[in-house]
Amino acid sequence: MNIVETLSSIPLFLGLPENQLVELSRIVVDKRFKRGDIIFSEGDEGIGFYIVISGKIKIYKISPDGKEQILHILGAGEPFGEIALMGEQFYPAHAEAMDKSRIFFFPKVPFASLIKQNPSLALNMIAILFFRLHEFTVMIESLSLKDVPTRLADYLIYLSERNGGVSELKLDIPKTQLANLLGTIPETLSRIFAKMTKQGLIKTDGPNIKILDYHALKELSTAEKRLSDIGELF
Amino acid sequence: MNIVETLSSIPLFLGLPENQLVELSRIVVDKRFKRGDIIFSEGDEGIGFYIVISGKIKIYKISPDGKEQILHILGAGEPFGEIALMGEQFYPAHAEAMDKSRIFFFPKVPFASLIKQNPSLALNMIAILFFRLHEFTVMIESLSLKDVPTRLADYLIYLSERNGGVSELKLDIPKTQLANLLGTIPETLSRIFAKMTKQGLIKTDGPNIKILDYHALKELSTAEKRLSDIGELF
DNA sequence: CGTGCGCTTGACTTTTTTCAATAAAGGTGG
DNA sequence: CCACCTTTATTGAAAAAAGTCAAGCGCACG
Numbered sequence: 001m002n003i004v005e006t007l008s009s010i011p012l013f014l015g016l017p018e019n020q021l022v023e024l025s026r027i028v029v030d031k032r033f034k035r036g037d038i039i040f041s042e043g044d045e046g047i048g049f050y051i052v053i054s055g056k057i058k059i060y061k062i063s064p065d066g067k068e069q070i071l072h073i074l075g076a077g078e079p080f081g082e083i084a085l086m087g088e089q090f091y092p093a094h095a096e097a098m099d100k101s102r103i104f105f106f107p108k109v110p111f112a113s114l115i116k117q118n119p120s121l122a123l124n125m126i127a128i129l130f131f132r133l134h135e136f137t138v139m140i141e142s143l144s145l146k147d148v149p150t151r152l153a154d155y156l157i158y159l160s161e162r163n164g165g166v167s168e169l170k171l172d173i174p175k176t177q178l179a180n181l182l183g184t185i186p187e188t189l190s191r192i193f194a195k196m197t198k199q200g201l202i203k204t205d206g207p208n209i210k211i212l213d214y215h216a217l218k219e220l221s222t223a224e225k226r227l228s229d230i231g232e233l234f
Numbered sequence: 235m236n237i238v239e240t241l242s243s244i245p246l247f248l249g250l251p252e253n254q255l256v257e258l259s260r261i262v263v264d265k266r267f268k269r270g271d272i273i274f275s276e277g278d279e280g281i282g283f284y285i286v287i288s289g290k291i292k293i294y295k296i297s298p299d300g301k302e303q304i305l306h307i308l309g310a311g312e313p314f315g316e317i318a319l320m321g322e323q324f325y326p327a328h329a330e331a332m333d334k335s336r337i338f339f340f341p342k343v344p345f346a347s348l349i350k351q352n353p354s355l356a357l358n359m360i361a362i363l364f365f366r367l368h369e370f371t372v373m374i375e376s377l378s379l380k381d382v383p384t385r386l387a388d389y390l391i392y393l394s395e396r397n398g399g400v401s402e403l404k405l406d407i408p409k410t411q412l413a414n415l416l417g418t419i420p421e422t423l424s425r426i427f428a429k430m431t432k433q434g435l436i437k438t439d440g441p442n443i444k445i446l447d448y449h450a451l452k453e454l455s456t457a458e459k460r461l462s463d464i465g466e467l468f
Numbered sequence: 469c470g471t472g473c474g475c476t477t478g479a480c481t482t483t484t485t486t487c488a489a490t491a492a493a494g495g496t497g498g
Numbered sequence: 499c500c501a502c503c504t505t506t507a508t509t510g511a512a513a514a515a516a517g518t519c520a521a522g523c524g525c526a527c528g
Contacts (some may be wrong), residue, residue, distance in 0.1 A: 061371070063379035067517095071374060086364045092371050115357075122356040123349075129363035130320045136370035137295075137326050140305060143377040144417040145297035147515070176474065183378040188516060190476050206475095381483070410506065422484060424508050440493085440507095 003028060007104075010051055010077050012128060015120045023114065029105040033097035039081075040091045046084025048107040052076055055101020056172075059093050060180065070181040072135075073098070073173065079128065084108050085115065098173065143183045149192050151182045153221040156202070160211060167214065171207040237262065241338075244285055244311050246362060249354045257348065263339040267331035273315075274325045280318025282341040286310055289335020290406075293327050294414065304415040306369070307332070307407065313362065318342050319349070332407065377417045383426050385416045387455040390436070394445060401448060405441040 003025040007013050013021065033039060039050065039057065050057075052074050059072040059080055071093055074080055083089050085108060097103075115121050142151050155178070159169045171178060179189040196202045201217055203210045211217060237259040241247050247255065267273060273284065273291065284291075286308050293306040293314055305327055308314055317323050319342060331337075349355050376385050389412070393403045405412060413423040430436045435451055437444045445451060 061375045061379060063375075067379055069375060069378040071371065083364055083368065086361060092368055115360075116353065119350065119353050119356060122353060122360060125360055126349075126356060126363065127320060129360065129367060130317055132367055133363060133370065134317065134326055136367065136374065137305065140370065140373055140377065141295045141297075141303060143374065144303040145295060145301055174474065185517065186475070187477085187518080191516095194476080408506065419485065420507070421486085421509085425484095428508080 003030070006053065012051065012077075012079055012124050013121070014124060016118065020114065020118055020121075024106070027107060027110040029107070031103045031105050033101045033103060035097055035099055037097045039095040039097065039103065041094050042091060044091050046081065046086075046089045046091050046108065048105055048111065049079060049081040049084050050095070050106070051079045051104045053102040053104055055103075056098040057095055057101060057103070058098050058177070059095050061093050067185070068180040069183060070177065071139075073181065082125070082129075085112050098177070148182065148184045148188055149196070150220060151184075152189065152192055152196075153217050155182060156209065156211060157214075157218055157221050160214070167211040169209045169211065171209065175207075237264070240287065246285065246311075246313055246358050247355070248358060250352065254348065254352055254355075258340070258345075261341060261344040263341070265337045265339050267335045267337060269331055269333050271331045273329040273331065273337065275328050276325060278325050280315065280320075280323045280325050280342065282339055282345065283313060283315040283318050284329070284340070285313045285338045287336040287338055289337075290332040291329055291335060291337070292332050292411070293329050295327050301419070302414040303417060304411065305373075307411075307415065316359070316363075319346050332411070382416065382418045382422055383430070384454055385418075386423065386426055386430075387451050389416060390443065390445060391448075391452055391455050394448070401445040403443045403445065405443065409441075 004018075004021050007021050007024050007028070008016070013024065016024075033055070042061065054076055057074045057080060058070050059074065060068050060070045062068050072080070080095060081091060083092060115125060142154065146154070156169065159171075160166055163169075173181070175189060175193075176186045179186045182189065193202075193204055196217075197204055199216075201211070201213045201220075203212055238252075238255050241255050241258050241262070242250070247258065250258075267289070276295065288310055291308045291314060292304050293308065294302050294304045296302050306314070314329060315325060317326060349359060376388065380388070390403065393405075394400055397403075407415070409423060409427075410420045413420045416423065427436075427438055430451075431438055433450075435445070435447045435454075437446055
């Protein structure tokens with residue numbers, strides 16, 4: 001697949017006329033990263049933005065004492081570092097490859113002028129930003145208003161529903177990373193997996209998780225705490 | 235001040251040609267709310283978006299057991315409920331007037347077509363969304379990676395710096411609401427105010443807060459925890 | 469075949485919340 | 499103007515949730 005074809009399959013570039021795709025193909029830089037490579041760090045000058053072609057990228061913050069909070073895990077077709085497109089900006093978080101990844105890089109200046117010229121590109125960008133904003137809303141709600149068991153239940157339900165409601169899941173990230181995504185630490189996550197297993201909600205075997213009691217998990221995920229109804233869950 | 239003049243002073247509409255402002259003035263609905271009025275609730279159908287003209291609006295989530303997390307507190311010129319502009323969407327949070335407020339409402343359909351026709355409107359919208367995204371990034375980092383004393387220190391420093399570094403602050407929201415904004419509860423916040431006061435960092439008198447030791451507060455806000463250096467702060 | 473990393477578990481500590489009671493402040497109607 | 503009532507703020511004691519520290523296991527990878 002050539003560059004223009006690849007570009008045309010990216011949601012952000014949907015509906016772009018051929019000539020603009022060609023123009024994009026002239027400014028794009030095709031980059032490869034291996035697991036653990038840092039793409040940019042928080043505070044780096046925003047020299048452009050990126051789109052994942054293959055592989056997996058995590059965007060994350062780190063506290064002074066080393067705790068990590070993952071903001072996003074991005075897969076094929078998803079952009080990141082878009083903040084670089086705004087005036088004089090620095091990246092507000094770190095970006096690291098979680099697997100061998102292929103990334104397209106778009107330098108700030110030529111891309112910014114493209115977006116100014118092409119209304120449908122601007123509208124696509126707006127759509128993506130709205131989506132991001134919504135994701136963050138959910139994350140804030142989750143971190144502030146839900147405890148860790150509930151956040152894990154949410155995540156398992158999400159994984160299940162994303163695959164059409166299957167009960168056999170396979171985590172595609174290490175549990176340590178999942179802890180960082182859910183805003184906790186590996187020890188706590190491990191204990192909650194153990195407790196859910198003991199209660200017959202799930203069964204785990206390494207990265208494979210089987211949901212045994214979908215209903216109870218869903219209750220935990222959505223319902224008001226009614227210990228009297230549910231029994232002492234945690 | 236007439237409607238068109240008022241519209242022209244709103245950041246989102248900066249750079250719009252006169253005729254488009256006039257067009258906007260034809261679709262806008264001028265609304266008034268008093269303290270405590272609900273503008274929309276989470277899950278309501280997004281029928282349009284709003285801009286604060288005067289007063290103060292909070293956007294917030296509520297957990298099943300009633301705890302509230304404020305996502306934003308918006309003042310004059312700031313838009314909210316923009317998510318309504320995307321396809322079939324529901325408001326993802328609640329909006330409530332914190333004071334007597336005047337709000338402009340823009341119905342979804344006519345506004346969406348305006349944004350499609352006017353590139354500079356689209357670009358202004360992109361800028362606002364980027365800004366929001368950045369705010370949320372900071373909030374997630376704060377909730378996940380910092381404890382409550384640090385979040386309060388951050389907030390006080392922020393208030394101080396916003397006013398050019400003054401040391402005498404006046405909270406413009408009740409402490410209960412501040413607790414909800416910082417992701418905690420009034421009791422916890424109250425205890426931390428008391429502790430900071432006892433340590434000579436601040437002095438409080440109702441909503442008035444005087445920063446006595448800006449440096450120590452800033453340390454708390456930014457620095458790595460080094461108990462050995464700082465002494466037992468909390 | 470060892471080294472290291474990811475994962476788990478136990479014991480303990482810290483942070484934050486919960487529950488309950490009380491005090492102070494602010495607005496309203498008599 | 500004052501009494502009353504509601505809202506907001508504070509404080510103590512206890513409980514719960516999550517994090518820290520430390521140790522140990524097992525599997526993958528060089």
